[in-house]
Amino acid sequence: MRKKVLYVVHRYAPFPGGSENYVRNMAEETLHRGHEVWVLAGEHKGDLNGVRVTKNPFILLKKWDLIVVHGGDLPVQKNPIVRLTLESAKRLKSPMLLMLIIPSDSRIYQRATRAVKYVGCSTTEDWELVERENLLPKSVQIRHSIDEKVSIGMPGFRAKYGIETKYMFLSCGGYWPNKAMRELVSLFDRVDREDITLVLTGYDNRYNLMPEESKFVKPFMIDDRNDVISAILEADLYVMHSHREGFGLVLLESMLNKTPWAARNLAGAKLMNKFGFAYDTDEQLLDYMKTFSGAPQKQIEDAYIYVTSNHLVQNTVDDILQLTLTS
Numbered sequence: 001m002r003k004k005v006l007y008v009v010h011r012y013a014p015f016p017g018g019s020e021n022y023v024r025n026m027a028e029e030t031l032h033r034g035h036e037v038w039v040l041a042g043e044h045k046g047d048l049n050g051v052r053v054t055k056n057p058f059i060l061l062k063k064w065d066l067i068v069v070h071g072g073d074l075p076v077q078k079n080p081i082v083r084l085t086l087e088s089a090k091r092l093k094s095p096m097l098l099m100l101i102i103p104s105d106s107r108i109y110q111r112a113t114r115a116v117k118y119v120g121c122s123t124t125e126d127w128e129l130v131e132r133e134n135l136l137p138k139s140v141q142i143r144h145s146i147d148e149k150v151s152i153g154m155p156g157f158r159a160k161y162g163i164e165t166k167y168m169f170l171s172c173g174g175y176w177p178n179k180a181m182r183e184l185v186s187l188f189d190r191v192d193r194e195d196i197t198l199v200l201t202g203y204d205n206r207y208n209l210m211p212e213e214s215k216f217v218k219p220f221m222i223d224d225r226n227d228v229i230s231a232i233l234e235a236d237l238y239v240m241h242s243h244r245e246g247f248g249l250v251l252l253e254s255m256l257n258k259t260p261w262a263a264r265n266l267a268g269a270k271l272m273n274k275f276g277f278a279y280d281t282d283e284q285l286l287d288y289m290k291t292f293s294g295a296p297q298k299q300i301e302d303a304y305i306y307v308t309s310n311h312l313v314q315n316t317v318d319d320i321l322q323l324t325l326t327s
Contacts, residue, residue, distance in 0.1 A: 003065040003324045004036045006094075010070075010079035012041035012053055016203040016223055017174065018249050019101075023070050025147040025313040026320065027051045033317070042079035057084050064094040065324040069116075071101040071109070071246075083108060089115035097323060099142055101246035103129040118323055122247055123267045140323065144247040144268065145316040148308070150225070151253050153233025160227070161220065163234075166195040169289070170235035172228055174204035178244040181219075185211040187241075187282055191289045199235070201228055233257040237292060240269065241285070251276065252311050255303040260295035262288055275303035 011017065013024035023039065031037040031050050039053045040060065047053050060067070069085055089096050089112055098112055099120035110133070113119050119135050120142035121127050130139040158168065169188070173179045181200055188198045200219040202210060211219050222228055232238060238254040240263035248268040254261045254276075261276040262285060263269035269278045277295075279285045 002035055003321065004063070005030050005320070005324070006038050006040060006059065006062075006064045006067045008040045008067060008069045008082060008085045010042050010082050012039050012044040013048060014045060015043060016225065018246070019070055021147075021225070022144075022249060024048070024051075025145070026068070026316055029147070029313045029317045030321070033321070035321075040081060040085070042081040055081060057081060060085060060088060060092055060094075062094075066320065067092070067094050067096040068320060069096060069098045069112075071099050071104075086112035086115075095323070097140075097142070097320065100126045100129065102244065120319075122271075124270050125267060140319070142319045143311055143315045144249060144252070145311045145313045146249055146252045146256065146307075147313045148256065151229060151256050153229040153231070153257050154226070155230070155234060157227060157230040157234045160230075161199070161218065163197050163199060163218065165197040165216070167197070167236040167292070168231075168234060169196055169198045169237045169239055170201070170231055171198070171239045171241060172201045172231070172250055173242075175200075175202040175207060175209040176204070177207060177209065178242050179209075180241045180243055182209055182211050183282075184239060184241040185217055187286050188217065188289065189214075190286055193290070196289075196292075198239075199231060201231060229253065229257070232259055235259050236294070237262060237289075239285070239289075240264065242266075252307050255307040258300050258304055260300060272303075272306070275299060275306055 007023050007027050009019055009023040011020050013020045027037050027039050028049055037051050039051055044053045086108055095117040097118040097120050098116045103125050113135055119130055119139045121139050122142055122144045130136055171184055175181055198217045201222045203223050213219055232253050238259050238261040240248050245267040251261050251268050263278055265278040265280050277288055
């Protein structure tokens with residue numbers, strides 16, 4: 001049966017970013033299955049690939065089989081459209097799913113989790129929050145995911161950006177405070193190896209946190225997603241040093257491209273720690289980088305099998321559409 005689904009996010013593709021592309025993937029996969037799909041976004045550049053996109057909040061008043069809100073309580077994601085949607089949850093006629101993304105104790109989140117019909121969880125931190133707040137009866141698993149079609153890199157990044165050392169370590173994302181790029185560079189400076197280049201890519205430097213370039217540290221501003229995926233493919237190690245993440249979709253992209261990863265032991269890294277190196281302290285990461293010469297091939301192959309079986313966009317949309325059968 002054809003369903004009507006509205007996705008809500010602070011900003012929509014083709015703007016760069018994890019939230020922007022994650023919602024795009026879900027919306028396009030839902031559309032591909034023959035359902036009616038709209039996106040309500042605070043910032044957007046118009047309809048995209050058949051998905052209708054608007055910033056008019058009155059669309060919330062239409063009858064939907066499900067309204068899916070991409071949460072996230074980071075400052076950059078606090079958009080009036082998302083806030084209005086959450087504040088209206090109790091008054092709207094349509095069932096709403098709030099994907100927690102990053103658990104928060106903010107007042108608007110506390111109110112919203114009690115007003116919506118479903119609370120979507122994907123990490124240990126999500127489930128800890130709903131258990132603490134007595135929300136388990138309305139909580140559902142919504143698996144984080146990537147779109148395989150646009151997440152497999154092609155060779156060429158090293159040649160294009162002049163990376164000549166034996167090993168290339170990589171960290172990507174906007175140069176946001178939570179990404180801890182400067183802290184990562186400070187650690188890497190202590191590795192004291194001349195066979196590794198640390199490459200950093202970002203698409204936004206509004207906080208002026210882009211690190212300085214040096215002989216073995218190369219920060220870039222890159223908007224082209226193809227270049228970023230190419231970098232992930234050619235990296236010898238992906239490092240996610242963030243101290244706050246909704247999941248860490250870059251870990252899934254790394255696993256799909258058979259690139260080893262190291263990440264702070266939170267969100268997706270905690271969930272998938274047997275497929276990479278999850279660390280609790282800076283010193284553990286420092287020691288790992290100092291001695292790095294590759295990851296076990298079996299771990300890399302197991303990670304690939306895991307991500308292609310559990311964390312592609314088809315899995316996420318399966319989880320979401322299942323809710324429309326009971327709403």
